[in-house]
Amino acid sequence: GQQLNQSPQSMFIQEGEDVSMNCTSSSIFNTWLWYKQDPGEGPVLLIALYKAGELTSNGRLTAQFGITRKDSFLNISASIPSDVGIYFCAGQGSSGGSNYKLTFGKGTLLTVNP
Amino acid sequence: NAGVMQNPRHLVRRRGQEARLRCSPMKGHSHVYWYRQLPEEGLKFMVYLQKENIIDESGMPKERFSAEFPKEGPSILRIQQVVRGDSAAYFCASSPFSETQYFGPGTRLLVL
Numbered sequence: 001g002q003q004l005n006q007s008p009q010s011m012f013i014q015e016g017e018d019v020s021m022n023c024t025s026s027s028i029f030n031t032w033l034w035y036k037q038d039p040g041e042g043p044v045l046l047i048a049l050y051k052a053g054e055l056t057s058n059g060r061l062t063a064q065f066g067i068t069r070k071d072s073f074l075n076i077s078a079s080i081p082s083d084v085g086i087y088f089c090a091g092q093g094s095s096g097g098s099n100y101k102l103t104f105g106k107g108t109l110l111t112v113n114p
Numbered sequence: 115n116a117g118v119m120q121n122p123r124h125l126v127r128r129r130g131q132e133a134r135l136r137c138s139p140m141k142g143h144s145h146v147y148w149y150r151q152l153p154e155e156g157l158k159f160m161v162y163l164q165k166e167n168i169i170d171e172s173g174m175p176k177e178r179f180s181a182e183f184p185k186e187g188p189s190i191l192r193i194q195q196v197v198r199g200d201s202a203a204y205f206c207a208s209s210p211f212s213e214t215q216y217f218g219p220g221t222r223l224l225v226l
Binding site: 004006040043045098101102103106 | 118120145147149154155156157158159162170173205209213214215216217218219220222
């Protein structure tokens with residue numbers, strides 16, 4: 001089956017630092033999504049990317065859809081304590097597959113030291 | 115404008131009992147998806163339903179697991195004769211069409 005490799009697995013940073021995480025896939029996706037999950041809660045959508053090469057921002061978050069359609073990265077600038085959580089990438093819609101099923105990475109655990 | 119609701123939030127069952135998880139989609143959403151998350155893992159797709167129809171259950175174990183989304187009422191994920199390996203967080207998501215999915219807070223199932 002499809003697999004997403006997300007890295008790093010965890011990050012421990014100081015408040016104010018920038019953060020970068022990425023996902024690579026063995027197959028092509030039509031859509032890349034980034035979610036954040038707080039403890040005991042469900043994933044919350046941060047950014048959705050629909051076009052290869054697309055660069056999209058949402059406040060301090062910036063994400064890009066790789067031109068090969070097999071990768072994506074998420075940057076967080078000037079981190080703050082409430083950025084703490086687990087960040088998941090997800091691919092949706094692959095050639096020969098469904099256009100609804102989300103395939104998730106294993107997550108990046110972000111800890112921000114005030 | 116309520117989001118996706120799931121209940122119960124936590125469920126404890128003994129081996130062999132039945133677990134019944136409920137999901138109410140966002141208003142106006144007729145597509146429901148169930149995902150399972152094991153500890154320190156990402157979410158894994160289980161099943162996709164529209165009202166009264168199972169569209170794709172390829173991610174659901176063939177035995178003991180079933181799902182429904184009746185014409186009236188919430189979607190139900192049912193696990194019969196639970197085993198310890200069923201302990202996980204189960205998330206429901208909904209969408210208006212087959213596109214961006216919005217997740218509920220999940221049900222944490224613990225099998226003793």
